[in-house]
Amino acid sequence: MSTTALGAEAVRTEVRSWLAEHWDPKRDAREWRGLVVDAGWAYPSWPAGWYGRGLDKDGSAVVAAEFAALQAPFGALDVVPGAGQIELQIGANVLIVHGSDRLKRELLRPILMGDERACLLYSEPGAGSDLASIQTRAERDGDEWVVNGQKVWTTVAQHADFGLLIARTDWDQPKHQGISYFILPMHQPGVEVRPLKQMTGDSQFNEVFLTDARMPVHHVVGDVNDGWRVLRTALGFERLVMGSTGTRSRDERRLPVGGSIDLFELAERVGKVHDPLLRQAMVELFILRTVIGWNARRAAEITRQGGFSPAASLGKLAMSRLLHDSAGVADRLLGMTGTLYGEHVPDAHAANYSLMMAFMNSIGGGSDQIQRNIIAERILGLPKDISTDHDLPFRDVPKAAGVRPLGTPAG
Numbered sequence: 001m002s003t004t005a006l007g008a009e010a011v012r013t014e015v016r017s018w019l020a021e022h023w024d025p026k027r028d029a030r031e032w033r034g035l036v037v038d039a040g041w042a043y044p045s046w047p048a049g050w051y052g053r054g055l056d057k058d059g060s061a062v063v064a065a066e067f068a069a070l071q072a073p074f075g076a077l078d079v080v081p082g083a084g085q086i087e088l089q090i091g092a093n094v095l096i097v098h099g100s101d102r103l104k105r106e107l108l109r110p111i112l113m114g115d116e117r118a119c120l121l122y123s124e125p126g127a128g129s130d131l132a133s134i135q136t137r138a139e140r141d142g143d144e145w146v147v148n149g150q151k152v153w154t155t156v157a158q159h160a161d162f163g164l165l166i167a168r169t170d171w172d173q174p175k176h177q178g179i180s181y182f183i184l185p186m187h188q189p190g191v192e193v194r195p196l197k198q199m200t201g202d203s204q205f206n207e208v209f210l211t212d213a214r215m216p217v218h219h220v221v222g223d224v225n226d227g228w229r230v231l232r233t234a235l236g237f238e239r240l241v242m243g244s245t246g247t248r249s250r251d252e253r254r255l256p257v258g259g260s261i262d263l264f265e266l267a268e269r270v271g272k273v274h275d276p277l278l279r280q281a282m283v284e285l286f287i288l289r290t291v292i293g294w295n296a297r298r299a300a301e302i303t304r305q306g307g308f309s310p311a312a313s314l315g316k317l318a319m320s321r322l323l324h325d326s327a328g329v330a331d332r333l334l335g336m337t338g339t340l341y342g343e344h345v346p347d348a349h350a351a352n353y354s355l356m357m358a359f360m361n362s363i364g365g366g367s368d369q370i371q372r373n374i375i376a377e378r379i380l381g382l383p384k385d386i387s388t389d390h391d392l393p394f395r396d397v398p399k400a401a402g403v404r405p406l407g408t409p410a411g
């Protein structure tokens with residue numbers, strides 16, 4: 001009988017007795033993480049046998065609460081989409097739903113232990129919103145796949161051990177077919193990463209050039225040419241994470257902007273806590289954040305079961321609004337100081353940094369306009385946009401010729 005079937009009280013008893021036996025605040029963090037992962041408490045909603053316990057969301061919430069009560073880390077990370085590196089979480093969840101047993105055996109534990117870092121090799125210079133237009137190709141060569149092409153906007157590629165890659169494997173099929181989803185080892189001569197400068201001054205994302213990059217034949221996730229289905233699961237999870245980060249703040253009195261500045265605290269610091277218009281604006285943001293949290297829980301259930309939930313698009317779009325509007329309210333609280341940027345004005349710096357980072361949420365993982373299209377079609381039932389290339393073999397689809405890599409001079 002699964003622990004779920006035993007009910008929440010039985011889960012509580014079991015996790016409590018396990019914690020009583022194993023938890024010691026002085027224990028080495030890495031050793032503790034290994035114990036939690038192997039016991040299935042880190043991702044209790046995952047299947048028993050794959051580092052989980054097959055619990056439902058109520059069971060996972062019980063696990064999270066019991067770990068939190070002792071301030072023991074790494075319990076029920078699945079209750080908090082976005083805990084840990086987002087790309088790793090996406091990779092782990094994609095493997096759980098679509099990966100072969102061999103890939104799961106090789107990769108899941110290192111991912112859960114935080115030993116690996118991942119990046120998302122999806123976007124290309126000619127394929128962003130319309131991802132099905134990718135031209136990076138993967139071809140079989142004996143026991144390996146050989147990859148050639150260019151990716152762009154690849155966050156943390158410079159630190160990644162593996163990339164979650166989409167590449168074209170059959171040019172004679174229509175554009176959404178003939179794509180496969182792979183795990184590409186990043187540390188090899190065929191992978192060149194070039195950082196790009198963002199408006200924040202950081203260089204978190206990159207161009208990635210793939211020239212005869214290689215990976216073992218079993219590194220395909222799901223079936224060959226069925227990568228679009230796998231990608232939909234991955235994008236669903238990404239939207240879920242981007243649409244729910246920060247909505248589970250344990251302290252209800254906090255209202256963080258982009259994770260770095262708390263509007264309620266800022267209002268107190270600048271003496272505007274009694275300003276009626278700003279109070280109203282902050283309460284509206286608080287309500288929006290709360291509703292986004294509820295929506296995220298609904299979408300999480302569907303996405304975890306391998307489904308594609310348009311509710312994740314709703315949450316991601318609402319999160320964009322929350323982040324942009326929160327940064328706007330922070331600037332109103334700061335007044336003239338809000339126009340400054342630099343370490344000497346920490347509040348203004350944090351608010352303006354958050355404002356610039358808000359664009360990450362409204363572009364990355366599918367832009368706000370694309371989320372609106374999904375909501376229009378999948379939730380409101382409006383007709384799809386006209387498409388002229390949907391059924392053509394990809395080979396015959398008109399393409400941008402000779403896309404110039406960013407950062408290289410024209411001519």
Ligand SMILES: Cc1cc2nc3c(=O)[nH]c(=O)nc-3n(C[C@H](O)[C@H](O)[C@H](O)COP(=O)(O)OP(=O)(O)OC[C@H]3O[C@@H](n4cnc5c(N)ncnc54)[C@H](O)[C@@H]3O)c2cc1C
Binds near residue numbers: 155366
């Ligand atoms: C901070 C950041 C991090 C990123 N990280 C990654 C990453 O790690 N890996 C990765 O692969 N990609 C990443 N991306 C890329 C991101 O997914 C793309 O930028 C995004 O999908 C948009 O594609 P594009 O930039 O090519 O714009 P385009 O697709 O060219 O879109 C341009 C504009 O047209 C609009 N538009 C396009 N098509 C439609 C349509 N059908 N209906 C209505 N409007 C439309 C868009 O909304 C947008 O405003 C990241 C982007 C950002 C900003």
